Amino acid sequence: MIIHVNELEKAPGRMLALQSAVTTDQLRQPGISFENFQFAGQARKEGEIVFVEGTLTGELKSKCAKCIAPTFYAFTHSFDEGFTEGEIDEEESDLNPYQAGKIDLEPFFHQDILLHMPQVFICEDDCKGLCPSCGVNRNEQPCECVNERIDPRLADLAMFFNQDKESK
Ligand SMILES: [Zn+2]
Ligand SMILES: [Zn+2]
Numbered sequence: 476m477i478i479h480v481n482e483l484e485k486a487p488g489r490m491l492a493l494q495s496a497v498t499t500d501q502l503r504q505p506g507i508s509f510e511n512f513q514f515a516g517q518a519r520k521e522g523e524i525v526f527v528e529g530t531l532t533g534e535l536k537s538k539c540a541k542c543i544a545p546t547f548y549a550f551t552h553s554f555d556e557g558f559t560e561g562e563i564d565e566e567e568s569d570l571n572p573y574q575a576g577k578i579d580l581e582p583f584f585h586q587d588i589l590l591h592m593p594q595v596f597i598c599e600d601d602c603k604g605l606c607p608s609c610g611v612n613r614n615e616q617p618c619e620c621v622n623e624r625i626d627p628r629l630a631d632l633a634m635f636f637n638q639d640k641e642s643k
Pocket of ligand 2: 606607608609610611618619620
């Protein structure tokens with residue numbers, strides 16, 4: 476989505492409603508698909524500053540990190556950025572620069588999506604995951620395996636003794 480600032484200046488109240496699909500081809504994240512990303516909001520110009528506010532929505536599809544079931548996440552996030560033409564000291568200002576009367580919002584949308592999407596996909600808060608012994612999905616069926624939690628320090632020790640056995 477590109478805002479042409481001269482159109483914005485001519486619009487009533489120097490305000491434009493914005494509604495558009497967001498391209499997500501560039502958002503390559505292993506095992507995650509991005510679908511139906513949209514931005515709905517408005518741009519307005521106050522003095523020399525263009526404010527863009529609205530909501531980013533979309534669907535993320537991946538696999539549960541615990542049980543590998545297909546997992547869906549409804550993404551929604553408020554978007555709020557200010558822009559001003561030409562050079563600015565980015566350390567001193569929260570505003571973003573734009574050039575040649577055009578503001579390309581796509582990189583800002585992408586940044587927001589990557590920053591606010593889940594780091595880990597889990598199908599349900601109480602997902603029981605796959606059994607580490609027999610591999611059964613414990614959400615679907617229980618298994619008889621006894622999976623003892625081994626203290627990691629003891630696990631090192633157990634490994635040490637096993638290696639010792641193998642070398643003899
Ligand atoms: Zn799961
Ligand atoms: Zn099991």
